Amino acid sequence: MNLSVIASESPEPVLSIALPAALDGRNGTNRARGGHLQIAADTDVEAVRLWLAEYAGSPHTLRSYRKEALRLLLWATQALGKPLSSLTREDFLLYEQFLAVPTGDWADPARPRRGGARRLFDGPLSERSRHQALGIVSGLLSYLVSAGYLAGNPLALRRRTGAAARRTQRVERYLDHALWEHVLASIEQWPRVTARELQHHERSRWLVRLLYGTGLRASEAASAKMADFYQRRGRWWLHVIGKGGTEGEVPVSVALMADLARYRLFHGLAPTPSGGETGAAVMSVAGDPHKHLTPAAVYLIVKEVLRRAAEMLAPNDPAGATTLRRASTHWLRHSAATHQADAGTDLRFIQKNMRHASIQTTGIYLHAEDDRRHAETVRKQGETALPDS
Incomplete structure (x- = not known):
């Protein structure tokens, strides 16, 4: 060739x-x-x-x-x-x-x-x-x-x-609740001795929470601005420009706003953003608010977070560590939708949160019914099992 x-x-x-x-x-x-x-x-x-x-x-x-x-x-x-x-x-x-x-x-x-x-x-x-x-x-x-x-x-x-x-399609590229909690906990164990380590920790901590809390794609997180966070009727929202220039609004939780406030205070900014800000929602390595990350940089930061989490988990849960090594930025989006579905969030709301064109696409995140079916089947089998002779 x-x-x-x-x-x-x-x-x-x-x-x-x-x-x-x-x-x-x-x-x-x-x-x-x-x-x-x-x-x-x-x-x-x-x-x-x-x-x-x-x-x-x-x-x-x-x-x-x-x-x-x-x-x-x-x-x-x-x-x-x-x-x-x-x-x-x-x-x-x-x-x-x-x-x-x-x-x-x-x-x-x-x-x-x-x-x-x-x-x-x-x-x-x-x-x-x-x-x-x-x-x-x-x-x-x-x-x-x-x-x-x-x-x-x-x-x-x-x-x-x-x-x-x-077969009925189900998305499998997501982290279960336990793995996700381990990822969050593992970040808190990163070394933070030098100013560079501290800065990298705060940015990585904020980025993975942003991706999971909003279901953003890597490219959307890279281009997001602080001014995209806005308040309406006492509630916080994030304005998103997604694939093909399609615009959407994603609800932002109180917990995620607290994470944003921590990230902003670390960089000497007011706790909450204002509409007149032009800075990036996730800043560059040097903390420059006027420089956006590239989607590739978002991907690499998340892969590092997941790799470190896998290394900490490997001695006690090698299967979970393998899953974390395979995971990437889009897994956090899938995890967000899956966990929303597990919590019983209306499928129509998840569709809007993920900005899916079709609700059929959103349906691939419905795992809770399968979990209940499995638990019920196994329990019934246990009840009818014959005792050892």
Whole structure:
């Protein structure tokens, strides 16, 4: 695989890649002919750029979608010798097999993670990751069909099979109540001898509580401002700008406001924020309120918190420690929704708190009924068990 076709991923354009003229898609066999083209694109790369531009306001989504578009464009042209606009359903069956076992330069650990010659995979994708990747690609193809660029979406023929198609979905990437309490307790055991250690402790302590208490995504926490906290009818709320620029309001508890007051007082600020503040809700390493963290920095801070918590737990609960090592920022969002559901919070309220477009999405956090069913079943089995003879 020749990865030199990738140039830098600068913000403008949103996709920098050069393909051979014979494979640029101008004559793709799946190109729509005779219709009214809704976009000004003659080649596959130009069409993909326009699709990616729709997500310019969502940096995290843009990075994820760009990664999948690059993988597909390079695989199609270099592995099959076909442009994206000539791919068939049979080709995508091969692509799904490839995602499960990317070989050679595609996943060469000797290649850097960044730059023009970087590897595009860290290894085989799990079933969940393959499903997500193909879902993103299917969204791209549907967009190009709607734009009059492609005649059809080959992935529209794909059906869900196996256990994933049969079982009721439940999110499993969350921390149970005991693990979450351990995470909070472990932070209080961090060393705080130097000013730097103390500052890092206070920021990490506040960040994980913010993510859990509001259900924010990493990108939302990174861009949040102090002024986004506001009071209405005596109650505190957080204004959130989420995926795709969608706005929402999240209730803020008295406990979380106390955590915010502690963080602000540490930095010499008034306990509660005012509407005129422009500073970040989570400050930079140096405590500069005018510098926001990046989503990547949010992710790394949370991973450190979870790693330290895992190390403390490992001697007595190795299984719990393994869970903490696997966990990441989004687990805190899942934990927030799951714990709200466990507490009996109305599903409609959880949907609004998580800013889900569909209440069906929110339903995946309902574990309490399964817990009750398990407890009742096991108890009944114990009552009817025959005594040992």
